[in-house]
Amino acid sequence: MIKVLKKLNLKQRYLICSLIFLFGAALLLTWFLEYRYFLNSMSRTWDFVFGRTPVYLFNSFLMWLMLVFIWGLSGSPVAATGISWVVITILTYIHINKYHSRQTPLLPEDFQLASQATTLTKFVDYGSIVRMVVAIILMVFLIILFHKYWAKKLHLKRTWKTNTFAQKHAIVLRLLIVALAGGAFFFSTDFIRHHDGSRYEDIPFLGTNFTAWNQNRNYDENGFIMGFLYNFQKLKLEEPEIYSENKIKAIKSKYDAKADEENLNRKDLAKDDVNVVIILNESFFDPSVEFNGEKFEDYYPHTGGDILPKLHEIQKKYPSGLMYSLDYGGGTANIEFETLTSMSNYWVNTVPYTALIPKAGEIPSIARMLKTKGYKTTAIHPFNGGMYKRNISLANEGFDTFITENEMDYKEHDGNSEYINDKSAYNQVLKTLTESDEKQLVGLITMQNHTPYNAENYEKTQFAVTNEDIEEQRKSDISIYYQSIHNSDAYLGEFIEELDKMDKKVVVLFFGDHAAGLFDTVNSHEKKEVRDLARVTPYFVYSNYDSGFRGQKTLPTTTPNCMVNTMLNGLKWQKDSLYYMVDQVCESEPVLAASYMEGREINMAEVMDDYELVIYDILGGKKYWTN
Numbered sequence: 001m002i003k004v005l006k007k008l009n010l011k012q013r014y015l016i017c018s019l020i021f022l023f024g025a026a027l028l029l030t031w032f033l034e035y036r037y038f039l040n041s042m043s044r045t046w047d048f049v050f051g052r053t054p055v056y057l058f059n060s061f062l063m064w065l066m067l068v069f070i071w072g073l074s075g076s077p078v079a080a081t082g083i084s085w086v087v088i089t090i091l092t093y094i095h096i097n098k099y100h101s102r103q104t105p106l107l108p109e110d111f112q113l114a115s116q117a118t119t120l121t122k123f124v125d126y127g128s129i130v131r132m133v134v135a136i137i138l139m140v141f142l143i144i145l146f147h148k149y150w151a152k153k154l155h156l157k158r159t160w161k162t163n164t165f166a167q168k169h170a171i172v173l174r175l176l177i178v179a180l181a182g183g184a185f186f187f188s189t190d191f192i193r194h195h196d197g198s199r200y201e202d203i204p205f206l207g208t209n210f211t212a213w214n215q216n217r218n219y220d221e222n223g224f225i226m227g228f229l230y231n232f233q234k235l236k237l238e239e240p241e242i243y244s245e246n247k248i249k250a251i252k253s254k255y256d257a258k259a260d261e262e263n264l265n266r267k268d269l270a271k272d273d274v275n276v277v278i279i280l281n282e283s284f285f286d287p288s289v290e291f292n293g294e295k296f297e298d299y300y301p302h303t304g305g306d307i308l309p310k311l312h313e314i315q316k317k318y319p320s321g322l323m324y325s326l327d328y329g330g331g332t333a334n335i336e337f338e339t340l341t342s343m344s345n346y347w348v349n350t351v352p353y354t355a356l357i358p359k360a361g362e363i364p365s366i367a368r369m370l371k372t373k374g375y376k377t378t379a380i381h382p383f384n385g386g387m388y389k390r391n392i393s394l395a396n397e398g399f400d401t402f403i404t405e406n407e408m409d410y411k412e413h414d415g416n417s418e419y420i421n422d423k424s425a426y427n428q429v430l431k432t433l434t435e436s437d438e439k440q441l442v443g444l445i446t447m448q449n450h451t452p453y454n455a456e457n458y459e460k461t462q463f464a465v466t467n468e469d470i471e472e473q474r475k476s477d478i479s480i481y482y483q484s485i486h487n488s489d490a491y492l493g494e495f496i497e498e499l500d501k502m503d504k505k506v507v508v509l510f511f512g513d514h515a516a517g518l519f520d521t522v523n524s525h526e527k528k529e530v531r532d533l534a535r536v537t538p539y540f541v542y543s544n545y546d547s548g549f550r551g552q553k554t555l556p557t558t559t560p561n562c563m564v565n566t567m568l569n570g571l572k573w574q575k576d577s578l579y580y581m582v583d584q585v586c587e588s589e590p591v592l593a594a595s596y597m598e599g600r601e602i603n604m605a606e607v608m609d610d611y612e613l614v615i616y617d618i619l620g621g622k623k624y625w626t627n
Contacts, residue, residue, distance in 0.1 A: 018077040019068070025081045026064035029088060030056065030225070033063075036092030037224045039099065052221065054206045059223040065185040072177030082140040089136050092224075104386025105219045108231050192229045212351040214387055237348060237356075237620035240613055248617050248624035251610045255577035263574040269373040274547075275433055276370065276441045277508045278564070280336055281422070281492075283449035284485055284512030286311065286538045291322065291557075292529040299521050299530070300470075300478070304463035307486050310493030311538060319570060320540035321555030323563060324591045328534050329451075329517020333388035336445060336513070338560035340397055341365045342582045343615045346592050346602075356619045357393040363618050364626065366564050367441055368398030369576050376400065376438040380428050381445045382408055382420035390445075399443065403428060414487055415458045419447040422488045426495035433504060448488050451516060453480035462486070467521075474518060481516045499544045507547060509567045511539035511560075528598060535595060541567050548572060559593050562586035578614070578625075585611050 031049065034056070038044035049056045063084075070080035095106035192210075195201055201210040210230055211218045219227035287307055289296045306312065314320070326334050326345060333353040334345050341363060345352060357363060367377045378401040385391040385404035394402055405411065409431060410424035425446045432442050455476055463482035465475045492510070499506050515534050517523075523534040536557070543550055549570035556566065565582045568575045584607040585592070592602075602608055617625050 018071065021077050022067040022071060022080065023064050025077075025084075026060045026067055029067075029081070029084055030060040030063045030223070033088050033092060033224050034059075036088070037095060037105065037219060039096060048220075048223070052208065052223075055208050055221070055223055055226070058206055059225045062185065062188065062225050065181050065188065069178055069181035069185065072174045072181060075174055078144055082144075085139055086136050104384065104391065105215055105224070105227065107215065107389075108228065189229050192226055193232050195230065212354045215354075215389070216384065216386065237616050239621070240616055242609075243613055243616060243621060245622065245624045248613060248621075251581075251614060252577065252625055255580045258580040259575070259577040262580065266572050266574040268574050269370065269375075273439050274505045274507055275439055276366075276375070277429060277433075277444065277506060278339065278366070278441070279444045279508060279510045280332070280339065280446070281449070281488065281510065281512050282332060282446045283451070283481075283514060283516045284488060284537060285515035286512075287482065288312075289322070289533060289536055289538075291533055291536050294527075294529045294533055296522065296533045299467070299533075300519065301466045302463050302482065303466060304482075307463055307482050308489040310489045310496075313493070314496060314540055314542065315538070316552055318540050318542045318551070319549060319553035319555050320538060322536040322557045323511050323539045324532070324557060324559050324593055324596055325514040325535045325537055326559065326593050326595070327514055328523055328595075329514060332445070332513050333390075335560045336388075337393075339511070339563055340367065340443065342561050342564055342579060343618065344559070344561045344585075344592050344611070346594065347612050347615060348619060351388070352619060353388040353390065353393040357396050358389055360619050361396060361623075362398070362626070363396055364576065364578050365397040367443065370441045371398050371400075374439065376436060376440045377443075378403065378432055378440060379443040379445070380408075380425065380432070381405075381447070382411075382425050382428070383447045394443075403432070414448065414484070415456075416454070417448070417457045417484070419450055422446050422448045422491040423494065426491055426498075430495070430498055433502070433506065446488075449481070449484045449516070453477045453484070453516070453518070455480065458483050470521065474520075478518050481518060496542060499542070502544060505545045506543070507567070507571065508542040509539070509563060510542065511563060512537035532596070539563060541570060543571075556586075556590055558586060558590045561592060562590065581607060581611060581614065
């Protein structure tokens, strides 16, 4: 190859060898980037390189385009490599410190938030800065030596004669290189930066998929470059035709008037001391459910008796109903979003926590409303705080404190389960309620019942599916799942008992977010009434004092966007104007989910148009509703 190159003229050799040099540098820099991303783990890095080779090579290709672009700007392949090395070292240094602090990768939002809360400085371990600087200097020195060796070997020293400044510095050529590399980069990454925000999105030509709900997994499987670019997405909701400032303000005025009138006959929480707890219990599902004349246990009969005895006792004492889940086997963040904001994902049809809320800033929610009533707001999640970008989204919803697995005081696990159990989660809620004299809103998102359902999670299980048409491995998975929710049910009973003893007033809205994705027989059934069995979960409203909303009452079957409003109405609490709109929405479409409607047109009531416009305004528009 060297002989072939020597036959070319000097300019040709310089261009070709520079491109080859930069491609080799791209392979090495991409490897180094992944090595640093995987916290300096050699084994995980090689697993990525050889286990996901097409993804690694595509990341290297993008790295090469960036190097070529910088080469065009700087005029030197060595400078391009050195600059890139410095940038990668600094970025991955911040990533490593952030990951140790929050167990989440570096995201574009971290730079957006830096000016507000010095976010990035929190990730920096200043004691290691010297080592980083030394490493940068050493590597740049080695790159220069390497380049000088091959420049001499291939006679690449730039000695051709030039007459003008532009010729001397090859301005035209460099501008052409910048334009071509920049254009190729944006064309090649368009599918990464402009995606639909769905939970999973297959990328067949690379044999991978994007994962909206878990950026740790997204980076692990797609590499740092693709993962970072994925989060640059500027998803814009389609603007409704009749959207305008005047229209939104007219809607706001209408419901403000309604709130002013109705709140006169409701309790003012600013003058009360009721604590509010909202519990999303991960994958909590009632296998004894009956819905639309169908019984779940007809399809999944089991041994061992009642799986959720404590829940059934609670349902006999307190208002309860069924929530129609937006998803089956997943989609927790969308259910959480609808519950806490009372907005619907029906029109948005994405993952608002990852695609919209981090960019939307402050948005209306039950947390923001209660803050105006003097409430302290705390969210608790016994897992990675970056999951679904909760660390950003919950703050934008109005939660001032976010307690993750790192900050929790209780961290017990059931058997060999990898997740903190519900007992610990509930103990953290109790501690939060008792350690402050302020009235509080506590939002809990549990993890105990999350997949996977491995056989080693529990030594013994007391529930076994007896349907002979189901394969043994699936029966085992379901048995483990049933044991998990049974234990979760026991912890729920203990939690309610502790609240009964508490001298503080407490109201709890409890619900399961979705069933585990184990019930194919039901979920794929030809009858819609049977398919719906996999999509309804229990919810109830508990109070440990005479709230006026106690006793056995059947609450409406509804989607998550209506549940908080159901609680507010039952307790006759004053509420913001948005919830008066939700009153009419939930009357018009109590179950606002595409899977429930299955192609049926939405009720064309005026309030549905108002609702869609306001959701757009808050999440993707000019925010006239809140300004």
